Every structure is written in structure tokens, then in C-alpha cells.
Amino acid sequence: MVRTNRVEDKIILSDLAFYGYHGVMMEENTLGQRFRIDLECGVDLRVPGRSDDVETTISYADIFELLNEVVTKTRFKLIEALGQHIVDQLFDAFPTIQWIKVRVRKPEAPIPVVAGEFAIEIVRDRETA
Template sequence: MKSKIILEDIKIYAFHGVLPEEALIGNNYIINAELHADLEKASKSDNLDDTVNYAEVNEIIHQEMVIRSELLEHVIGRIINKIENQFPQITFIKIKLTKTVPPMPGEMKGVSVEFEKEINS
């Protein structure tokens, strides 16, 4: 059975970016996370210990977003590493991080960076 946990459109205000004003002003970010794991046992047991606790995943994302980085790639790398270390049952992680108002000319919904990682269990 293929199973996924998806956290959608987590909105966080943070201070990432290369430009000095980004460290002062900050920006709105949207994070999406997709995690694959075998959750069949949880579907039968109704026990939180048999699944990936998505509240804890959400907490990891919030903790890592507080730590300022110049690059979104660096933020995503930290999020993936921490999730992978805390939840060894995960076999695949996809994180998409969007800066909603990048300091660039032109109207847009934002700029996103997305990483996908297959994890050998």
C-alpha cells in the first residue's frame, strides 16, 4: 500500500534572503511537504506510534524557518535532514518552499524551490 502525509500551504513569516533588507523586513513563505511511509499498521491499530506524527513535522518546519538563511535551498536542506533523522520510516520527502513577495520586478505569485529525496530504508 502506498501512503503519503501531505502538509499543505503552511504560511510562515521569516527573514530569509541574500539582500540585507530581507533580514530586516522579512517575507511571507508557503511550505508544502509530502512524506511517504508505510502507514498500513496505523490504519489498523489507530495508534499514533504507528504513523508519522505530522504535528511534529509541522513543528520541525516552524523551528527551521526561524533560523535565518540566505538561500531557500539551505532552509529546505535543514528541514529534510531533521525530518529524515526524526522519522526513519519515511522513504520519500518532498519540500516546496515559496517566497511570496520576492524582491524582483514584475508581478508574480512567488518564487519556489523544491527538493525531492528518496530515502533507502
């Protein structure tokens, strides 16, 4: 097993659904649509794991509130821009996050597909964000 300095602990929020107004087409900006977010935040969880003290960790409720604000209160043409904005806001709000993987899924993109969804995934380390 190769050892790195990268923290492998993570806080995970998955399959969160939000309603937002992101997209290039006029209908997307007028009617809006559902977006699904999967998020992993690399955080050293040894101290909260040993102390059982909520003050030593990042509350997933706080992460959710930030996601909700970003997805529902801002507007982007591209889900790539939405994903990067999520990363930027999380790094700004939570200094102990070392890396982030976010997937933004658009299950109702205005493309005539019978099943499936369209998505982007962004992975950033704090130093390379």
C-alpha cells in the same frame, strides 16, 4: 502499472505559512517575509491505517513543529539551503520517513513581479539525502 519498492503512502502538509528571515538582500534579513511550505513525506501507513493507533504513525503536529522551528529560528541566504535543511532535519527526527518532497515558496521575493511567486522543490530518498 510498474511496481517499485518505493512507498506511495504519504503524510501531506500543504500551503503552510511561516514568517522568516531568509534571503540574500539586507532587507530580507532585517524585515523578513512570508514563506509557504508544501511537504510530502513517504511513510508506510498500513499499520496506523489498520490499528487506528496514533503511536504507530508520525503526528503531523510533530512535523509542523519541526518545520516551524527550522523556518523561523534559522537563517539561510538561499531557499535551496532552507529546503535541504528541512529534509535533513525530518530524516533525522523521523526514521520511518522513506522519502520527502518539499517545496519552499517565496511569494514576496524582492523582484518586481505583478503576480506569482518563486519556489524551489527538493525530492530526496533517505538513501540519497
